[in-house]
Amino acid sequence: MGGSIPESLIDTPLDFDALKKVGAPMGAGALMVMDEDTDMVEMAKFFLTFLTNESCGKCVPCREGIRQLLKILADICDGKGKKGDIEVMEEIAEVMSAASLCSLGKTATDPLRGTLKYFREEYEANIH
Amino acid sequence: MGDITLEIDGKSVVAKEGTTVLEAARSADIFIPTLCHNEMLEPYGGCRLCTVEVESRGRKKLVVSCLYPVEPDLVVRTRTEMVDKVRKLILEFLLAHAPDSVPMNALAAEYGAKKDRFAKEASFCILCGLCVRYCAEVKKRNVIGFVDQGAKREINFIPELAGQYCWDCKECFPLCPTSYLQAAYHLTHAIAFPSLPLEKASIGV
Ligand code: SF4
Ligand code: FES
Numbered sequence: 001m002g003g004s005i006p007e008s009l010i011d012t013p014l015d016f017d018a019l020k021k022v023g024a025p026m027g028a029g030a031l032m033v034m035d036e037d038t039d040m041v042e043m044a045k046f047f048l049t050f051l052t053n054e055s056c057g058k059c060v061p062c063r064e065g066i067r068q069l070l071k072i073l074a075d076i077c078d079g080k081g082k083k084g085d086i087e088v089m090e091e092i093a094e095v096m097s098a099a100s101l102c103s104l105g106k107t108a109t110d111p112l113r114g115t116l117k118y119f120r121e122e123y124e125a126n127i128h
Numbered sequence: 129m130g131d132i133t134l135e136i137d138g139k140s141v142v143a144k145e146g147t148t149v150l151e152a153a154r155s156a157d158i159f160i161p162t163l164c165h166n167e168m169l170e171p172y173g174g175c176r177l178c179t180v181e182v183e184s185r186g187r188k189k190l191v192v193s194c195l196y197p198v199e200p201d202l203v204v205r206t207r208t209e210m211v212d213k214v215r216k217l218i219l220e221f222l223l224a225h226a227p228d229s230v231p232m233n234a235l236a237a238e239y240g241a242k243k244d245r246f247a248k249e250a251s252f253c254i255l256c257g258l259c260v261r262y263c264a265e266v267k268k269r270n271v272i273g274f275v276d277q278g279a280k281r282e283i284n285f286i287p288e289l290a291g292q293y294c295w296d297c298k299e300c301f302p303l304c305p306t307s308y309l310q311a312a313y314h315l316t317h318a319i320a321f322p323s324l325p326l327e328k329a330s331i332g333v
Contacts (some may be wrong), residue, residue: 057255057274057281058174061214064221067279068246091217098190099176099214 001047001107002027003114005039009052025110040119041126045073047111055104062105065096069112086116119125134202149193149204150178158208161215161235163222163256163305164256165194169265171258175222179214181205190214212239220245222254228308252308253283259300259309269293270309272300283315287320 003024005012012018019026052066055058069092071084093109100106116123131142136153143152148171153160163175171194178193183203184289190210205211219241223232232254236243260283261274271289274281285294294313301310 052278055278057277057279058257059304060175060177060218060221063255063279063281064218064224067249068221070279071247087145093214095214095217098210099179099218101173101176 001025001051001110002030003110004034004043004118005114006118009118024114025107027107027110039077040115040122041073041076044112044115045070045077048073048108051104051108055108056075057099059099059105061096061098062100062102062108065092065105066108068092069109076123076126079126079128081123083127085127086120086123090116130197132133132200134198134203135202137206143198145198148204149180149182149191149196149198152198153193153204153206158206160193161238162194163232163254164258166258166262166303169258169261171195172261174255175218176259177215177218179211181208181211215239216237216241225249225254226252226308229306231305239272251282252306252311253281254306255281256305257283258303258305259283264301264302267293267297267299283312285316287316290316291320 005022005024011024012022016026039121048066048070052070053067054060057063069089072089075081076085089112096109097106100108130145132145133140133142134152135141136149136156136158137209139156139158141152141156143155144273149167150160150162160178160180161276164172165178173192173195176192179190180193181188181204182191182196183205193204193206193331199298214307215235216239219232219236219239220243223229223236223241223243224246227248233243235241255274257274260274263272264270269289272283272285275284276282290307290313302314
């Protein structure tokens with residue numbers, strides 16, 4: 001599902017291995033450029049909202065994992081994030097990648113992981 | 129079909145070709161938890177609770193044991209740190225739907241899963257599909273089916289078919305790991321056949 005990288009990595013070559021190495025797998029191959037006004041937590045929420053509608057809902061990690069991630073992300077976007085939220089999201093992301101039935105669930109958290117890696121302070125700013 | 133020798137939790141196990149890791153483990157009295165598996169039905173792979181680690185030619189990966197076929201010299205580990213982590217979270221996700229489920233509470237104790245880690249969800253159903261598949265595969269009637277997808281997925285009785293078949297069957301009720309199925313049936317019955325008195329629609333529980 002792709003990932004996001006900060007401005008400092010903008011010279012990363014556009015190939016599978018190089019992108020994978022920085023934690024932003026190629027995904028469907030589309031490239032989006034955002035400026036500093038983009039809320040990266042909203043971005044992660046946007047992708048997961050799209051993916052919960054795409055998910056078939058058959059396997060538990062993907063169906064329930066995205067459900068719980070979206071609740072936490074909604075809280076953080078509303079400025080109601082709680083201590084420990086990031087750790088819960090990381091645990092869910094790890095289990096989804098490891099145990100989902102298909103690639104949708106296995107890669108659904110790529111955008112989330114990318115933003116947690118490079119834009120963590122945007123999450124932390126909304127967690128009190 | 130020949131016999132295959134594999135290793136499960138350090139124990140050498142002989143299994144028939146074409147059987148699954150779960151079947152091989154059970155034949156050797158090695159316990160792997162399951163929620164969506166039933167010997168009468170085709171393997172499904174939905175709950176992912178039966179996840180185990182397999183190692184083949186030096187490569188390790190996580191697979192669901194109810195679907196993964198045995199292969200020669202396969203090394204299976206049913207309790208690794210990652211396997212336990214997966215099972216704990218799956219149970220916590222599902223206990224948010226069915227906090228009173230007896231089989232899930234027993235497993236929660238084993239894996240340290242907390243039933244109130246996630247807020248209570250509106251639907252009791254954990255979507256294991258046992259009722260849906262039993263009705264389709266064994267009874268060949270397809271009275272219950274899945275509708276919608278993603279987080280909106282749910283089970284549904286088709287009222288016309290339920291009215292015709294369920295009264296004399298109800299064989300799927302005891303398969304359900306939650307208490308949801310009977311309630312869903314009563315609701316369907318009440319909505320579809322409001323003229324029938326409730327006692328008659330009840331199944332005597
Ligand atoms: S009603 Fe029960 S048996 Fe049917 S899918 Fe839901 S949890 Fe499984
Ligand atoms: S028992 Fe194997 S996935 Fe449910």
